[in-house]
Amino acid sequence: MTVGVCAAALAAALTAPAGAAQAGAAPASATGGRTPHWQLKDSGTDVRFRGLSAVSRQAAWVAGSKGTVLRTNDGGAHWRNVSPPGAADLEFRDIEAFDARRAVVLAIGEGEASRVLRTDDGGATWTESFRNTDAKAFYDCLAFFDRRHGLAMSDPVDGAFRILSTSDGGRSWKVLPGAGMPAAQDGEAGFAAGGQCLVTSGPRDAWLATGGGAHARVLHSADRGLTWTAADTPIPAGDPARGVFALAFRDRTHGIAVGGDYRADQTSPRAAAVSGDAGRTWTTAAQPPPAYRSGVTWLPHTGSAALAVGPTGTDLTTNGGRTWKTVDTGSYDTVDCAPDRGCWASGEKGRVARLE
Numbered sequence: 001m002t003v004g005v006c007a008a009a010l011a012a013a014l015t016a017p018a019g020a021a022q023a024g025a026a027p028a029s030a031t032g033g034r035t036p037h038w039q040l041k042d043s044g045t046d047v048r049f050r051g052l053s054a055v056s057r058q059a060a061w062v063a064g065s066k067g068t069v070l071r072t073n074d075g076g077a078h079w080r081n082v083s084p085p086g087a088a089d090l091e092f093r094d095i096e097a098f099d100a101r102r103a104v105v106l107a108i109g110e111g112e113a114s115r116v117l118r119t120d121d122g123g124a125t126w127t128e129s130f131r132n133t134d135a136k137a138f139y140d141c142l143a144f145f146d147r148r149h150g151l152a153m154s155d156p157v158d159g160a161f162r163i164l165s166t167s168d169g170g171r172s173w174k175v176l177p178g179a180g181m182p183a184a185q186d187g188e189a190g191f192a193a194g195g196q197c198l199v200t201s202g203p204r205d206a207w208l209a210t211g212g213g214a215h216a217r218v219l220h221s222a223d224r225g226l227t228w229t230a231a232d233t234p235i236p237a238g239d240p241a242r243g244v245f246a247l248a249f250r251d252r253t254h255g256i257a258v259g260g261d262y263r264a265d266q267t268s269p270r271a272a273a274v275s276g277d278a279g280r281t282w283t284t285a286a287q288p289p290p291a292y293r294s295g296v297t298w299l300p301h302t303g304s305a306a307l308a309v310g311p312t313g314t315d316l317t318t319n320g321g322r323t324w325k326t327v328d329t330g331s332y333d334t335v336d337c338a339p340d341r342g343c344w345a346s347g348e349k350g351r352v353a354r355l356e
Helices: 003-015
Strands: 038-041 049-054 060-064 068-072 091-097 103-110 115-119 127-131 138-144 150-157 160-166 198-201 205-209 217-221 229-232 242-249 255-261 272-275 295-298 306-310 313-317 325-328 334-337 343-346 352-355
Touching: 049 103, 049 334, 049 343, 060 091, 060 343, 060 352, 068 091, 068 103, 091 138, 150 198, 198 242, 205 242, 205 255, 217 242, 255 295, 255 306, 306 334, 306 343
Parallel strands: 049 091, 138 198, 242 295, 295 334
Antiparallel strands: 038 352, 049 060, 060 068, 091 103, 103 115, 103 138, 115 127, 138 150, 150 160, 198 205, 205 217, 217 229, 242 255, 255 272, 295 306, 306 313, 313 325, 334 343, 343 352
């Protein structure tokens, strides 16, 4: 299959009505001959944006290095710098927006470098709602079930991953008991690469992705983080640079995992896997992306189409993650789609793009 054919498949996926993936995708001609593609938006900065939250085709938030947070309300034509004051030394790696005015951002790092901040006024003001005081903890990702309930994950502390919980939209956080968390493998950790090492679906299900240990694993909780079960994936691990970097679940059953080896001089075979049983088992994609991927998202209302991104390109699947084809060669770290099919990607050197 050629890239051109993949673009036609992407056009069909983007224009198909809800349920069309099961009934037969809409024809590519529905786009009027236009090929969907990433259109770069001038962010006005050169920082690396590993945090991204798509609100709609018009509104999106990005967060990155040097404590930078930007938001747009006009489809990326203009970006407003709404970085928290005094945050220049922080490394933002994840942001979760509830709408164009309310968002929660995560800073990563050892000890007090790991923090959570929230805004309710479009970034005009920020309130720090969590600052890590345990030198052994290092927070990687956060995710929300709804506007009130959410989780954040830390690399293992005393032999197990640590989970924070909020029930007030990120205004306050508490460490959950560790009794329900399986023991971590030697060297196992999460990857703060694109804000998708912790994801949710529905009101109670959450999954976290790991690497660095002997096996790349996905851990699943069905009770908002109180108890977890672990499953091995076929994505290569056994090295601090290898593992599952990002997850996406379109419902509580169907999931995609992507990753590989983030070192540019290393190959990444079996860089994607799929699950059809809520993450209990994982199968290698029959035709995975050709290289390491750090971000993945389902295309809304399609049922079987998804995008994966990484430093060497963007790949499309139209069959639930079983096979992937490259549709773009630009560098991106993360990708997210809003319910109105507004899809965004962001990455190094201030790169932000919207799917047109």
